[in-house]
Amino acid sequence: MPKSDSPVPDLSVPFAGLTLQSPIVLLSGCVGFGEEYTRVEGFSNKDVGAVILKGTTLEPRMGNAPHRVYETPSGMLNAIGLQNPGTRYVIDNILPNLPHSETQFWANANGTSLEEYAEIAAIFDDSPVTAIEINISCPNVKEGGVHFGNDPVMAGKVVEAMRPMTKKPLITKLSPNNADIAETARHCIEAGTDGLSVINTLVGMAVDIESRKPIIGNISGGLSGPAIKPVALWKIHQTRAVAAKHNIPILGQGGITSGKDAIEFAITGSDAIGVGTGLFYDPLLCGKILEELRDYLSKHNMESYQELVGTLQS
């Protein structure tokens, strides 16, 4: 039974040296360059701990030809191809206009070479983003991306290249498409990552039976949404075995569409929880997750979200 005088549970969380006002983080590629969801009445930046900006490359990228998105059972495929205006533009024209007092904004860095990753880190170091997520797991571009993420040694090298270029926390986003995620996590931790994002999308495709062509312009795309939730939980579980030893926090993600999902991710070991595709189902999802989290924590006599993290029973 909840204690009648129990205080409202504390939903703020420490993450990679930062304090997030909420455990919910809006995921890269789902929320544009930070402000799109504020169009929706009832959406509040204050409900989220951080907003991760769309994947950014050194030079502008047009992205892939349509179709770029397609609904699949319990989820969707996307192959946006990192459409973005380039790092300099983001810093000069986008970041100055974001409401940094309402929430934190993180960059999502994408390089085609170690040098490029390093340069992006150096440029974002002198900017108001409070952290840099390293995307070594984008499945939708020909160069870079998942090619780094699939090789544990290369993944570590990307972190190593960026580490000296910035004092900001680095959060490495791991791919579920590689064989041994724990091994990749270990290399990234040894190279100095401050946090891990688990997981990015799984690679998939869809076919139009009339034209007999792939539906996605890029042929393959990244699968997200509830379809990947069991994979995400398992990969978080595996990653945590390594990360917890080094006190490295995990931003758990992949198919969260309810408070119950968020609680499962917390129990499995998500120090913060990411929401992407879930916003497409319900743009007001964050407020609902927070309410369910508070109810759950009160009911279980817990004082904070943190108390729930990693409480998986064997």
Place this chain on the structure above:
Amino acid sequence: MTPQRNTIFEESAEILANVHHPGDQFVMRVKAPKTAATAEPGQFVHLQVSDERPMRRPISIMLTDPEKGTVDLLVKAIGEGTRLLRERKVGETMPILGPIGRPFDLSDHSKRYVLIGGGVGIPPMIFCAMHLIDKASTVVFAGSEVEFPFALKPSTALLPGVGGNTILGITSLEERGITSRLASNAGFYGCYEGHVPDLARDYLLALNEEERSRCVLLSCGPHPMLHAVARVGRELGLPTYLSLEEHMACAIGGCAGCVVKTVEEGEEKYRRVCVDGPVFEASLLPEFA
């Protein structure tokens, strides 16, 4: 450009009517007061057809009644999502996000707006026509290969260039003093036999030069039809605006999933159909230029 806050509303909309028509079409009236109060012609809603299909479907707004808080939609069931939507019952509710998108620009009162709609692209044309202040100079041309899902009646106004057998118009428009004509290849009584852009072209060619130069073409419908409309616009040197469709995920500008290629000041770009459109000037679209 910084997005405007609190301009899109998430509502649990009650289905007030769901009337089935031939050709897998249905007209749905839903209660969504906030969308009804603020929607403009060309905008659309993003709705969840059922719990089974949580990714939403974009559907144009055909008409609103701001006082009663209702929104009318015309949908053609073409796949699983729209088929689930067709089976929804009066009294049920569904999540609706709207109104979304950059509307048609109807602000220049010196212009004569010529509205050309095809199939389930007719709804935005109806909304435009009802919105225009100068109803007398507005003309709606609508094309369909299946029975029109509207009440029809002989139009009372004469239109230059339009043959004597092409007499039917859309009742709800005619009653408000808006002239309309229909086209079909299906041999329907009272309709122009052929494609709707050709009907519109006949009309435009019959106008005197001064009248024609004041015309602006607005269009929504299947791709081949939009191509034909764009050709007419180019041939006659008339500004042409097209409402486009593309697969969508978020429909509020977050995912860049819904893009169309544009060329602006010589530079190729992918623009988001949901918030940069769905209405684009044809001359900016290489596919239609």
